[in-house]
Amino acid sequence: MCCASSDDNSTNSVGVPSFEEVQDMVEAEFDVEESFVEHGVPTFNVKYREDSKEAFLRLVNKLDSLELVPILRQKNEKNVLRIITKPSIKPDKKIVNVALFCATLVTVFISGYVLAESDILGASLFTGAIMLILGTHEMGHKLLADKHDVDATYPYFIPGIPYPYGIGTFGALIKQKALPPNKDALFDIGFTGPITGFIIAAIVTAIGIQLSTYGPADPEGAYLSVPLLFQFILMLFPPGGVGEVVVLHPVAVAGWVGMIVTMLNLVPSGMFDGGHVARSVLGEKKHQLVSYAGIILLALIGWWTMAILALFFSAARHPGPLDDVSELTTKRKIGAVVLVGVFILSVVPI
Numbered sequence: 001m002c003c004a005s006s007d008d009n010s011t012n013s014v015g016v017p018s019f020e021e022v023q024d025m026v027e028a029e030f031d032v033e034e035s036f037v038e039h040g041v042p043t044f045n046v047k048y049r050e051d052s053k054e055a056f057l058r059l060v061n062k063l064d065s066l067e068l069v070p071i072l073r074q075k076n077e078k079n080v081l082r083i084i085t086k087p088s089i090k091p092d093k094k095i096v097n098v099a100l101f102c103a104t105l106v107t108v109f110i111s112g113y114v115l116a117e118s119d120i121l122g123a124s125l126f127t128g129a130i131m132l133i134l135g136t137h138e139m140g141h142k143l144l145a146d147k148h149d150v151d152a153t154y155p156y157f158i159p160g161i162p163y164p165y166g167i168g169t170f171g172a173l174i175k176q177k178a179l180p181p182n183k184d185a186l187f188d189i190g191f192t193g194p195i196t197g198f199i200i201a202a203i204v205t206a207i208g209i210q211l212s213t214y215g216p217a218d219p220e221g222a223y224l225s226v227p228l229l230f231q232f233i234l235m236l237f238p239p240g241g242v243g244e245v246v247v248l249h250p251v252a253v254a255g256w257v258g259m260i261v262t263m264l265n266l267v268p269s270g271m272f273d274g275g276h277v278a279r280s281v282l283g284e285k286k287h288q289l290v291s292y293a294g295i296i297l298l299a300l301i302g303w304w305t306m307a308i309l310a311l312f313f314s315a316a317r318h319p320g321p322l323d324d325v326s327e328l329t330t331k332r333k334i335g336a337v338v339l340v341g342v343f344i345l346s347v348v349p350i
Contacts, residue, residue: 022083025062026070029055030081042083046072053182053326060181060322069178072323079325089151089177097154104157104169105131111168115250122250129204129254131157133261134172137197141174141273144192148185151177167257182323183280187332190276191339194265198342201258205233208252213241224248227259229345256348263346264306266339269294270313274339279318280328281336287318302350 022042023035030046037043049055059070067086072079109127116122138155145152158170180186223245226234239246248256268278269291279287291314298307 022063022066022068025059026081026083029059033078038082044081044083045078046081048079048325053184053323056323056326057181070322072325074325087178092153094154097156100159101155101157103159104172107159107162108168111163111166112250114163115253126250126254129208129251130167130169130257133197133200133204133254133258134169136200137193137261137265138172138174140192140194140196141189144185144188145174145176145180148180148188150180150185150189153177171261179319180321182321182326183328184326184332186276186321187280187328187335190273190280191332191335194262194273194339194342197258197265198262198346201255201262202229202233203255204258205230205252205255206237208249208255209234209237209239209246211249212239212252213247214239214243215241215245215247217244221245224253224256225349226256227263227346227348229259230256232345259346260348263343263348264303266343266346267294267298267306267310269310270316271318272310272313274343275313275318277336277339279320281333284318284320284324288314301347 034045112123112126160170266274268274
């Protein structure tokens with residue numbers, strides 16, 4: 001899961017070297033119809049051309065050296081370009097990331113130790129599988145943020161309540177310290193985490209099922225609802241043994257957890273990964289509607305706690321990218337359809 005912390009509503013006075021200097025840089029990239037200062041912010045009504053997406057990226061780079069940021073929005077059928085002061089960014093305290101990572105290792109290991117019935121190897125494999133799924137997911141976000149020059153932290157792992165009341169972690173997240181430059185970047189950052197985590201979860205599940213066995217049904221045992229992907233993998237790579245039910249190895253349980261993580265992150269609400277993707281594909285107004293649809297879906301399949309959390313995240317408007325006018329590329333729109341399929345394959349009803 002990743003989140004953005006900036007807001008496009010900043011209207012602080014911009015301490016520019018001169019309005020004329022900023023205007024010259026804007027006019028070098030855009031056809032300016034009108035220029036003025038609004039609440040101390042240099043503002044330009046510009047024409048949008050076929051090359052304006054690239055022009056905006058060039059303007060971002062030019063203004064960066066002046067500690068300024070351009071924001072492009074449509075307002076009253078006009079393309080309004082505002083130049084604001086670049087928000088100050090606090091340096092990362094990587095000791096916090098390391099401490100949370102170590103704490104999560106401990107709580108997840110305790111869960112694995114109980115699941116594996118005091119088997120240290122099983123607990124270690126469970127811990128490694130969970131941390132690999134979460135770590136791959138978050139590093140997918142981080143790498144794409146770096147690719148698009150979006151300042152973002154390294155993953156923060158969140159320790160949780162050990163089994164049987166939890167799995168030892170509440171997941172992980174990164175924090176974006178700036179807005180993505182355009183819808184393509186917003187999509188890429190939201191897309192890469194779930195898709196990489198999904199692939200690793202599928203691989204972990206396949207390995208875990210091979211380590212599992214069929215056995216007799218236990219009237220007092222705990223039974224899991226599994227997603228479609230889990231069922232497909234079970235058919236393709238059936239475990240050994242004879243019996244009525246599959247006795248899951250802790251690694252298979254880790255794969256199941258990874259699919260839940262993928263499902264929850266792909267809910268198209270608020271600042272969830274699915275919310276980033278939906279915001280880039282649908283725009284602001286339609287994304288708000290889809291956000292509430294995602295919350296209702298979570299409630300219908302039994303994830304009431306996450307539905308409430310999604311409702312909380314949806315209360316704040318998604319800030320969108322810096323350039324909220326340019327269109328998303330076709331291949332990314334196809335990628336959004338792929339994510340819908342990934343979500344369907346990962347749904348785990350309670």
